Amino acid sequence: MRDAPMQLTAALASRQVGQGERSAGANVDDAFAIADAARAGREGLNIFLGVDRTWSRAEAERVDRGEAPERKQGVLAGVPVALKDNLATLHLPTTCGSRLLEGYVSPFEATAVRRLREAGAIIVGKTNMDEFAMGSSTEYSAYGPTRNPLAPTRVPGGSSGGSAAAVAAGIVPLALGSETGGSVRQPAAFCGVTGIKPTYGRVSRYGLIAYASSLDHVGVLGRTVDDAALGLQVIAGYDPRDATSVDVPVPDYRSAAASPMSGVVIGRPSEYYPESLDPRIRDACEAALDALREAGAEVRDVSLPHTALAIPAYYIVAPAEASSNLARFDGVRYGRRGEGDGLRGMYEATRSRGFGAEVMRRILLGTYVLSAGYYDAYYRKAMEVRRLIAGDFATVFASGVHALLTPTTPTPAFTLGAVSDPYEMYLSDIFTVTANLAGVPAMSLPVGIVDGLPIGAQVIAPHFGEHTMLGVAYAIERALGAGGTP
């Protein structure tokens, strides 16, 4: 009997296509059949913003016919993938979840997307997201919220909620998302899948529509640690089109599966295990630490003393950069133009009608903290605190700790509409924003179930320590089982 992609890993699916045991077309057909069965469309889970089944099927047939032999022999040959809708694609529109970019089709392609396609992957859809990646629940999409496939009354997390939901629903084994403050790891935790945020500079951001450039990353979501590692392997590497891309060799990430844990020191930062933490989430993370001890690792209590300042610093730096980056959306070169009186009226009409409430809030907050009289008190201070937070990580890793293990989120997925206060929503990112501020790699993998909902643990490593990070994640997954439950 043929395995559906829901059961197949990306690695196995591509091997079968490469060896002619299964067609890319069949994978794509199955992906759409699973999407239909899961009611992934607008009236159901609302996972996708852009789909063209005929085009995806034709792409798969091109792989099957071997029109580009390297694609049929690629490590993702015939693997259906989903892409967050802020990654530029040549065929499907790239809306960023915003009305302002409704119908916009990019004239260039994101490097990460190109690398996936060149490795043989087939794009089956662009996924829903919080508008311009500003949100933690995918409720701030202009096209309506995505629902969590595991519990449709709950959010999938955000802002890469559509990508996490597509993997969790079994439609694709692999998806791309983006991270500015936890937007891959938090939805991965809420949807029971694995999500990686690489080191800043490890994956090209070329073609990722910018939100906060010093914090933005392209990330990967997979059903297993191995699939996420495979996806990272494909998209990692230097790209001269991204000035922040770093030219250092890319290790064989999947070989981390064989990394021994003996001699590995895991830090348990006390600030991520506060008294107020849900004891069931604490217990699940402690179980993951126990599994690492049993595998031979040493667990050491450590401190990252400036963690409590991370959310305030992040929600100054990120909106400040957003207010600058989003100035380009003025109705002149692309996007939907609003009708106003004169040039200024056109700008204001375009932006006021095009941006949703959360985007508007962050643009104004960012403009305020950068404006004369407030710059030093807010933006400069936040940037200095950012250095302190990065210094915390540097000190701990310099002390001989190889990786840190923390909860990914303080709660499981919350109910749609339950969080209305903006700052309360920001606190969803309390354990994830630090890695973005410091630029270190971090990932989330499922480690248990609370109230029938998945929860995740986060592994954080030093800059370019993805191999170490993945070694720890593989060890946890081996002990706890994929999905966090044996």
Add this chain to the structure above:
Amino acid sequence: MAVSEDDVRHVAALARVGLEPERVRLLATELNGILSHMDVLSAADTSAIDLHARGEGDGMPLRGDADPQLRLARPRETFAPEMRAGFFLVPRLATHENAAEDACATHRCS
């Protein structure tokens, strides 16, 4: 540092967004609520931090001062709101507007 409604109108103007009066009031409340959580930063001792200090190494390499060699897959006309003869069209600046020309006024912007 409370955010006043005038502050909201000021930053909205800087950010090129138009706001209805009731939205100004709401945003002033929201921004004050958010910024009240940021006050904790002021107590952090950052005296040892020099934002202009450079790390070790040569820093990021500079790109050559040349065209990016980026070929667009489709012409700008396919996604720009309004173009003519290779130029993006925008409405006239209000300070240059002439009532007689206003109805059809557009001018070139490279």
